Amino acid sequence: MDTASILIGSVLLLLFIGPVLYVIWRQSLKDKKSLKILTEEGNRRNLKFDHTEVSNSLLLGLDSHNKKLVAIEPANEYKITHVDLVKIIDSKILKKVISNPSSFKDREKIMQVSIELMENSGVQKYSKILFYDEDGEDSEDVGSRLTSALKWEKLIKSSLSA
Template identity: 35%
Template sequence: MDTASTLIGLSLLVIFLGPIFYLILIENRKNIVGRQALLRIADANALQPKEIEVNTSVYLGLDARKKKLIYINYTNKNEFKVIDLNIVSNVNLETKDFPEKPGKINFISLKFTGKSKSEGNSELVFYDEYGENGDDAEVQYNLARKWQKFIENCLKN
């Protein structure tokens, strides 16, 4: 009776914990692939990012020495931006509440203002209610604030 109870207990443990370990393994693999994609783009542009963020919605890397920011959108890994912070004068955190969904942040982005009208203006989207982002708005808001501070420090130097 003891052997059967032990086997049943171990089987139930594997049945319930197996999927959790599988999801953790899948998420870690996604992070490794995202980090490798970011580093490939950095190598192609002769950059060495010291600050790297691999998230469920964005991959970011900042080379403070050359003042360049690498941005990869999680949903379309082939679409990336390398933003030259030397031509950027300001970065602002922008949030929007859509009228059809009041009381909730529905869109979060960082907007870059160039030193001249023709260059440096761009936008990095961290959260879009209508997009395929996995995290909630609060997590992405805190991530955008963190990166806004990194970029502002880079702009000051």
């Protein structure tokens, strides 16, 4: 091979691989920033998170020792929700669905996935953690968000019973 072929091949490789590496690098920086925000919120409340999750639409941290859950919504101006799991008696996954007019009959389209936490106070109070909203700006698919919601519901239920 001559030098020109190697040079052209290297430039073409950079043209195709470069943007992919750039996107991976930017997403990594965004995830680190989000995790730092979640960790700082935990430090303010003297919490040590056993489990964390960072996505485009939700930052979650669970301190199972202190039975505290922190949810931060980056899309909603970093709205912070603190949940004391000692006050929670039940949790369940809520799916809002509509019938899907696609070629498959009797199929439903999931519009929203959330976990609802019911408090044990005298008045029925609910906290809701939104994992997926069809109308939201999140680009993640419903399947991965539903899997995440199932995982977190299991973690929350194990913290409730412990």
